[in-house]
Amino acid sequence: MTPREHREQVEASLLGPRACQAKDSRGRQRPEEECSIRTCFQRDIDRIVYSKSFRRLKHKTQVFLQPEGDHYRTRMTHTLEVNRIARTIARALSLNEDLTEAVALGHDLGHTPFGHAGERLLNSIMPGGFAHYQQSLRVVDRLEKEGEGLNLTWEVRNGIVCHTKGRQAATLEGQVVRLADQIAYINHDIEDALRGGIIYPMDIPLAISKILGFTHGERINALVEDVITASRDQDAICQSPEVGEAMAALREFMFESVYTNPLAKGEEGKAQEMLRRLFEHYQKNPDELPPDFQEIRLEEGVDRAVCDYIAGMTDPFAIEQFTKLFIPMAWTVK
Known part of the structure; x- marks a missing residue:
């Protein structure tokens, strides 16, 4: 038995009935011989991490354009935080962590320079429009490896293109990444905005803080625990009504106070x-x-x-x- 076959056997006994097992993958666009060591999803993780587009994420804006200081998020650190949140949720729900990680690491590969400002500009001038989640799929399918693409599995590609808008991912692992992305960016953008003096702790509405917590760690923990609790025995990854409404209100607060704030977005x-x-x-x-x-x-x-x-x-x-x-x-x- 090869290490890959052993891992697939372990998955069969370890993962829950709702998980996507590597041995059941729909496969790749171009058939390849299986790796003797890694499952198909582990292989996809490596292909993404070693790609040029992944390395470039460290010099792409998350929210603040070229902030002075070493501790503000970039698109790379955002991706890593999404990955950690998503894997925590996936493990608690007995889902496939490797598939979850591959989607999380690849979800923003197509993001533009200067964050969503760059995305909006390309969307306005590119015939047919532009969306970073579609571009992320194009990166892994067409642009990487001198035009050959990474030839990722169907499940990872589906999770990448469904990570933000439109239809839900076909796998629960892909759905986990979609919520983890929102949990990560709302909370780390709050932390960066506080560090930059854009907002102050007392600006966050008290009604939201009473539900989600008053600190970065408390909010992350409350949101993650809620997703795990609400999604058990469900056919989709979800939130409880109370916490979902609180996160939506927090997101609205961030749009009003940070994402459209001239001090933060003036450049x-x-x-x-x-x-x-x-x-x-x-x-x-x-x-x-x-x-x-x-x-x-x-x-x-x-x-x-x-x-x-x-x-x-x-x-x-x-x-x-x-x-x-x-x-x-x-x-x-x-």
């Missing part, structure tokens, strides 16, 4: 204008696109290639490219 217009000008430049000069995107240009058009290129940029790289193209360089007399 977004500049970032969007920068991306707009980059998009227009490469539309007019597609030969300047890197070689990786020339095949996309030929097969799917200039707009698609330009969108893929810009969506994959990190914040510093976008600024660097804009500077090279549009900011006059100092002239030195030799």
